Amino acid sequence: xxxxxxxxxxxxxxxxxxxxxxxxxxxxxxxxxxxxxxxxxxxxxxxxxxxxxxxxxxxxxxxxxxxxxxxxxxxxxxxxxxxxxxxxxxxxxxxxxxxxxxxxxxxxxxxxxxxxxxxxxxxxxxxxxxxxxxxxxxxxxxxxxxxxxxxxxxxxxxxxxxxxxxxxxxxxxxxxxxxxxxxxxxxxxxxxxxxxxxxxxxxxxxxxxxxxxxxxxxxxxxxxxxxxxxxxxxxxxxxxxxxxxxxxxxxxxxxxxxxxxxxxxxxxxxxxxxxxxxxxxxxxxxxxxxxxxxxxxxxxxxxxx
Amino acid sequence: xxxxxxxxxxxxxxxxxxxxxxxxxxxxxxxxxxxxxxxxxxxxxxxxxxxxxxxxxxxxxxxxxxxxxxxxxxxxxxxxxxxxxxxxxxxxxxxxxxxxxxxxxxxxxxxxxxxxxxxxxxxxxxxxxxxxxxxxxxxxxxxxxxxxxxxxxxxxxxxxxxxxxxxxxxxxxxxxxxxxxxxxxxxxxxxxxxxxxxxxxxxxxxxxxxxxxxxxxxxxxxxxxxxxxxxxxxxxxxxxxxxxxxxxxxxxxxxxxxxxxxxxxxxxxxxxxxxxxxxxxxxxxxxxxxxxxxxxxxxxxxxxxxxxxxxxxxxxxxxxx
Numbered sequence: 001x002x003x004x005x006x007x008x009x010x011x012x013x014x015x016x017x018x019x020x021x022x023x024x025x026x027x028x029x030x031x032x033x034x035x036x037x038x039x040x041x042x043x044x045x046x047x048x049x050x051x052x053x054x055x056x057x058x059x060x061x062x063x064x065x066x067x068x069x070x071x072x073x074x075x076x077x078x079x080x081x082x083x084x085x086x087x088x089x090x091x092x093x094x095x096x097x098x099x100x101x102x103x104x105x106x107x108x109x110x111x112x113x114x115x116x117x118x119x120x121x122x123x124x125x126x127x128x129x130x131x132x133x134x135x136x137x138x139x140x141x142x143x144x145x146x147x148x149x150x151x152x153x154x155x156x157x158x159x160x161x162x163x164x165x166x167x168x169x170x171x172x173x174x175x176x177x178x179x180x181x182x183x184x185x186x187x188x189x190x191x192x193x194x195x196x197x198x199x200x201x202x203x204x205x206x207x208x209x210x211x212x213x214x215x216x217x218x219x220x221x222x223x224x225x226x227x228x229x230x231x232x233x234x235x236x237x238x239x240x241x242x243x244x245x246x247x248x249x250x251x252x253x254x255x256x257x258x259x260x261x262x263x264x265x266x267x268x269x270x271x272x273x274x275x276x277x278x279x280x281x282x283x284x285x286x287x288x289x290x291x292x293x294x295x296x297x298x299x300x301x302x303x304x305x
Numbered sequence: 306x307x308x309x310x311x312x313x314x315x316x317x318x319x320x321x322x323x324x325x326x327x328x329x330x331x332x333x334x335x336x337x338x339x340x341x342x343x344x345x346x347x348x349x350x351x352x353x354x355x356x357x358x359x360x361x362x363x364x365x366x367x368x369x370x371x372x373x374x375x376x377x378x379x380x381x382x383x384x385x386x387x388x389x390x391x392x393x394x395x396x397x398x399x400x401x402x403x404x405x406x407x408x409x410x411x412x413x414x415x416x417x418x419x420x421x422x423x424x425x426x427x428x429x430x431x432x433x434x435x436x437x438x439x440x441x442x443x444x445x446x447x448x449x450x451x452x453x454x455x456x457x458x459x460x461x462x463x464x465x466x467x468x469x470x471x472x473x474x475x476x477x478x479x480x481x482x483x484x485x486x487x488x489x490x491x492x493x494x495x496x497x498x499x500x501x502x503x504x505x506x507x508x509x510x511x512x513x514x515x516x517x518x519x520x521x522x523x524x525x526x527x528x529x530x531x532x533x534x535x536x537x538x539x540x541x542x543x544x545x546x547x548x549x550x551x552x553x554x555x556x557x558x559x560x561x562x563x564x565x566x567x568x569x570x571x572x573x574x575x576x577x578x579x580x581x582x583x584x585x586x587x588x589x590x591x592x593x594x595x596x597x598x599x600x601x602x603x604x605x606x607x608x609x610x611x612x613x614x615x616x617x618x619x620x621x622x623x624x625x626x
Contacts, residue, residue, distance in 0.1 A: 141323045144609075145602045146564030149582070153328075153598050156586040157335050234450050241452045242571050242583055260456050261572075263471075267464050277453035284448040 029219065032297040039293020042286040049283055053099035062090035064097040065249040075269075082271050085259055091272050094251035098276060101252040102283070105167060106233035112171035113232075114178060114225045121182025122209055126190065132183070139176035147173055147235070152244055163246060170232060181224055185217040219298030226291035230284045237280050253280050310614050317610050324602045325378070329371050332595045383596040388588040394596045397581060402600075404474055405570070405577035409562055411493050412501035420505045421551075424512025425544070428520065439509055446506030451565055455499035455572035462495065469495050472574035496573040500565050504558055511554055515547040549620050556612025560605045 033039055052059065066089060076083045082091035124135040142150065150173045155161055161169075189195060189212070198208050214221075239245035240254025248255060253276040260266040260273035365373070377384070383394035427436040463471040474492050475485065519525060520543060528538050570579035578597055585593035 137320075137323070140320060141327060143560070144320065144324055144606050145327075145598060146560045146567075146605065148564040148567055149598050149601055152567075152582070152586050153331050153594055156589055156591075156594055157331065230448070234448075237450050238452060238568050241450075242568060244583070244586065254450075257450075257453060257456065266456060266460060270460060273453075273456060277450065277456070280453065281445070281449050284450075285444060288444065288448055 026215075026218070029294075029297040033293050036293040036296060038289045039297075042289030042293065045282060045286040046290065049099060049279075049286070050103065052096060053103055056093075056096035056100065060090065060093040060096055062093035064089060064093040064251045076271050082275055083269060085256070085272060086262070086265065089249070089251075091256070091275070094256055095253075095275050095279065098251040098253045098256055099279065099283075101163065101246060101250060102233050102236060102254075102280070105163065105170075105236045105246075105252075106229045106287075109167045109170040109174070109232040109236070110225055110229040112167055113174045113228060114221065116171055116175040117178030118182055118214075118221065120175060121179035122186060122213065124179065125183035125186025126205070126209060126213065128187075128190075135179065136183070139179055142173065142176045148238070151235075151239070155239075155244055161245065161247060163250075166236070166246060170235065174228070174232075178221075178224055178228065181220055182217060185220055186213055189213050189216055219294075223291055223295045223298060226287060226294055230287040230291065233280065233284055233287070253277075306617055309617050313610060313613050313617075317606060320606055321603065324606065325375055325599060326371070328595050328599045328602065329374055331598075332591045333367060333370075335589070335591055378596075378599070384592040386585075386590055386593050388585070388590045388593075394592050397593060398578065398596060398600065401576060401578050401581050404575065405563075405566055405579065407489075408493060408496055408500065408570070408575065408577060409566060411490075412497040413504070413562065415497055416501040416504045416508060419501075420508035421512055424509045425516050425539075425547075427509070427513040428516035429539075431517070436513075439513075443506040443510050446502050449502070451499050451502055452568050452572045454502055455495065455569060458495050458499060459572075471495070474576060496569050496575050499572065500562070500569040503565065504562060507558065508551065508554065511551060512547065515550050516543060519543045519546045549616065552615055552619065553612055556609045559608035559612075563601050563604065 082095065085091055085094065120135055120139075124132045151169050154169050154173070158165060195208060195212055198212055203211075236245055236252065237254030237257070240252045241258045243255075243258060245254055246252045256276040257273045259269075265272055381395060383398070385391045386394050386397055389397060423435070423439050427433075427439050430436055459471045462468045470492050475489055525538060525542055528542050529535075533541075566577065567579035567582055569575070570577045571583055574580070578600075581593065582597045584590070585597070
């Protein structure tokens with residue numbers, strides 16, 4: 001566009017105008033996002049947490065899984081900043097390494113859930129009819145069971161819960177809500193003229209879905225995926241807390257807090273369970289701010305808060 | 306409207322069947338049966354175990370077993386628990402379900418009493434101090450894990466200040482009448498607040514945006530223009546319309562409430578369905594797991610059904626196709 005405007009030699013402000021028109025809706029959304037202070041604060045905090053988890057080995061010398069039965073439930077000292085847990089493992093090291101597990105599970109469970117939800121929702125919303133009906137009834141039934149009940153029932157069937165299995169279980173039980181959102185967007189897109197146009201010039205289904213539908217549905221998908229990552233982190237910590245999640249000795253924020261089910265730890269060692277709790281709170285808060293910022297950015301009509 | 310309600314109930318029945326098939330399927334997918342877990346006594350002839358299997362119907366085909374299970378469940382017979390010395394599942398559930406129902410109602414009550422007035426105030430005075438406070442609370446309420454909030458509550462209010470008991474439902478079984486009632490409420494304060502935290506934040510946000518939406522609509526302007534007092538505009542026009550989506554939200558949030566109760570009960574060692582469920586999952590007590598999963602599923606389906614029906618009654622604009 002720049003070259004065209006050079007050819008025509010338009011006035012300076014005209015070039016500006018053409019330039020602005022050239023931004024895609026996605027770029028415009030990103031500009032709106034960058035102006036949202038809370039969202040940027042969330043992004044900065046989340047980046048710091050991710051850095052802390054990546055560089056955990058540089059920040060502590062302790063192995064988070066190494067038990068030391070001579071150093072059980074120590075008070076904080078210069079050796080162990082946050083003391084040690086009931087097996088003598090360094091709490092600070094567990095806090096740092098635990099962030100890896102919590103973030104990995106939150107992110108991969110979200111990614112996997114979005115993938116299943118996107119495919120199911122796309123198929124359902126694009127083809128409609130019987131397929132749509134079947135998929136929607138399946139979502140109805142899965143949504144009829146509380147997420148946690150279904151996930152725990154499946155876990156009861158397994159010998160041992162590994163991180164990979166855990167992610168699969170979450171994704172298999174959590175996709176319906178996203179599928180419904182994608183389906184709703186697709187249903188409304190299906191009726192639009194440009195889709196009719198694309199079909200009229202002979203575009204294949206896959207082209208219509210990938211070139212026309214998904215770019216138009218990307219806003220709600222990104223927003224919901226972000227907020228979903230936050231709820232995945234909460235969910236993982238909840239399950240690990242009741243001992244149904246990632247088993248010891250692997251550190252997660254949830255199973256660190258589960259130490260506080262022992263009244264002695266709860267009462268005399270707040271340094272053992274308050275930091276992981278605050279970490280979850282801060283991480284989820286940061287992700288939610290980012291999600292809300294994205295929502296405002298993608299949907300100019302939405303409430304400012 | 307009646308046609309819609311009837312159609313909605315007709316959809317409910319296949320959903321119920323599908324739910325029962327899923328729950329049954331999950332239990333059948335479990336490795337082994339009630340006898341494989343036990344250490345087999347070498348003095349007992351294996352034929353005896355086969356006979357016991359046959360007595361429980363475990364030698365029949367899967368569809369037959371399903372029909373057998375469904376028909377006994379329909380009669381309220383969920384079989385026997387594996388861990389509780391063969392106690393019947395119904396008696397275990399009957400003992401616990403009351404506590405969970407009371408906790409849920411108590412928590413929902415606090416939630417609505419706190420969230421609705423604050424939501425209305427926030428909508429009428431946006432960007433006021435209380436509105437900012439409520440919004441901040443909303444962000445925290447949705448971000449704090451409820452078990453962590455529960456532990457902090459126990460640590461501060463129970464251990465350090467001694468205001469509330471940290472666990473259980475009642476301090477002594479010898480209490481009765483009013484004393485027992487207040488003691489039970491006293492025990493429910495912390496778990497109730499913990500369970501209601503996320504819900505309070507959600508309802509507050511919803512209420513705020515709904516009331517704001519309605520306040521911006523033409524008929525509110527008309528009502529004000531004809532000289533109606535603010536009070537009347539609020540109660541006669543705004544709230545009636547703003548409450549409609551809240552009813553739908555309650556239908557959806559019902560599942561979250563039950564799910565949250567599982568973890569909250571564990572924090573407070575509260576003898577309800579949640580702690581029973583966790584215990585049965587740990588012990589692989591499938592009859593109890595099946596019964597609770599089915600019960601919660603049915604409760605949520607009924608909750609959604611009621612929300613839909615109620616919605617169609619209060620909002621005559623809803624389309625019935």
